[in-house]
Amino acid sequence: xxxxxxxxxxxxxxxxxxxxxxxxxxxxxxxxxxxxxxxxxxxxxxxxxxxxxxxxxxxxxxxxxxxxxxxxxxxxxxxxxxxxxxxxxxxxxxxxxxxxxxxxxxxxxxxxxxxxxxxxxxxxxxxxxxxxxxxxxxxxxxxxxxxxxxxxxxxxxxxxxxxxxxxxxxxxxxxxxxxxxxxxxxxxxxxx
Amino acid sequence: xxxxxxxxxxxxxxxxxxxxxxxxxxxxxxxxxxxxxxxxxxxxxxxxxxxxxxxxxxxxxxxxxxxxxxxxxxxxxxxxxxxxxxxxxxxxxxxxxxxxxxxxxxxxxxxxxxxxxxxxxxxxxxxxxxxxxxxxxxxxxxxxxxxxxxxxxxxxxxxxxxxxxxxxxxxxxxxxxxxxxxxxxxxxxxx
Numbered sequence: 001x002x003x004x005x006x007x008x009x010x011x012x013x014x015x016x017x018x019x020x021x022x023x024x025x026x027x028x029x030x031x032x033x034x035x036x037x038x039x040x041x042x043x044x045x046x047x048x049x050x051x052x053x054x055x056x057x058x059x060x061x062x063x064x065x066x067x068x069x070x071x072x073x074x075x076x077x078x079x080x081x082x083x084x085x086x087x088x089x090x091x092x093x094x095x096x097x098x099x100x101x102x103x104x105x106x107x108x109x110x111x112x113x114x115x116x117x118x119x120x121x122x123x124x125x126x127x128x129x130x131x132x133x134x135x136x137x138x139x140x141x142x143x144x145x146x147x148x149x150x151x152x153x154x155x156x157x158x159x160x161x162x163x164x165x166x167x168x169x170x171x172x173x174x175x176x177x178x179x180x181x182x183x184x185x186x187x188x189x190x191x192x
Numbered sequence: 193x194x195x196x197x198x199x200x201x202x203x204x205x206x207x208x209x210x211x212x213x214x215x216x217x218x219x220x221x222x223x224x225x226x227x228x229x230x231x232x233x234x235x236x237x238x239x240x241x242x243x244x245x246x247x248x249x250x251x252x253x254x255x256x257x258x259x260x261x262x263x264x265x266x267x268x269x270x271x272x273x274x275x276x277x278x279x280x281x282x283x284x285x286x287x288x289x290x291x292x293x294x295x296x297x298x299x300x301x302x303x304x305x306x307x308x309x310x311x312x313x314x315x316x317x318x319x320x321x322x323x324x325x326x327x328x329x330x331x332x333x334x335x336x337x338x339x340x341x342x343x344x345x346x347x348x349x350x351x352x353x354x355x356x357x358x359x360x361x362x363x364x365x366x367x368x369x370x371x372x373x374x375x376x377x378x379x380x381x382x383x
Contacts, residue, residue: 003219007226014233022233025240033247040254047261057273076283134278135286152297159292159381164283166291170315189286191279
């Protein structure tokens with residue numbers, strides 16, 4: 001009798017161990033751990049790729065002359081700084097013999113102002129992300145009087161300004177005296 | 193002494209040795225099979241247990257390595273790279289569309305006959321980036337205005353020039369209005 005009972009119990013115990021421990025453990029925690037390790041491997045590979053890319057980018061950035069980087073920052077500054085720009089425009093008009101009578105801000109395509117560099121930062125613990133349109137712009141309206149020669153000098157100065165300024169609109173009215181009145185709309189840009 | 197064949201025997205055949213041996217072999221094989229299965233399953237359970245431990249340890253090590261790598265990532269550096277990239281890409285795009293009306297004025301001085309002058313001039317860039325010109329002026333006479341029209345047509349950069357509101361004065365001077373579009377090349381900035 002015992003010669004059949006004990007093997008039967010062994011079979012039952014085997015089945016019990018297999019279905020109560022081996023199979024659930026294999027398809028449960030072990031599978032989850034393997035999946036987590038696979039994700040970790042991917043993340044580590046991405047981290048290594050990131051470090052390699054960062055090193056390559058740092059080398060490329062270091063290869064750019066610092067003066068050129070500074071000029072680039074002036075060309076497209078981090079903030080709108082329209083007051084500083086108005087001062088520069090006023091100085092340019094004085095050098096050109098062009099007399100500014102009024103300067104006004106017309107519109108902005110962004111409600112942001114000031115230094116917006118932190119806006120690229122992501123949530124805590126996440127990397128910064130790039131935005132669809134990182135450029136902000138605002139239109140300035142200028143009224144001025146002056147000779148055509150002064151206007152030309154002023155216009156060339158605006159066009160070749162170290163900070164990017166686009167002339168969007170010019171209205172010139174003659175007076176018959178050689179001195180004209182000018183209405184100009186300038187668009188200035190900054191990196192948000 | 194031999195029994196006579198007519199006498200019935202009380203012979204009862206005892207079981208043969210062969211089935212008894214089969215039952216004994218079957219029991220032994222079943223037991224062997226059962227214990228073998230138990231052993232295999234036990235080893236399997238041990239293997240799964242230790243494999244799970246090894247995997248958990250492996251995962252902990254990789255989690256730690258990953259956390260270390262993440263810690264090494266400097267958000268400020270990333271942000272600086274992104275801003276530099278944005279600045280370069282956007283700057284290039286904006287510079288490609290940078291408007292330089294001074295080139296138009298220089299060209300207009302050469303194209304326009306000296307007998308024609310503008311009293312008002314409105315230059316603008318529409319929403320699609322096409323430069324436009326609207327203005328009014330005075331020509332010394334109708335021939336001067338015709339010469340201006342011909343000059344615009346020959347130059348080709350002042351397109352669709354439409355002279356309107358043409359009014360001939362008592363002194364034969366002709367006042368006019370002009371609407372035209374400009375070739376993009378005429379206002380492209382060149383450093």
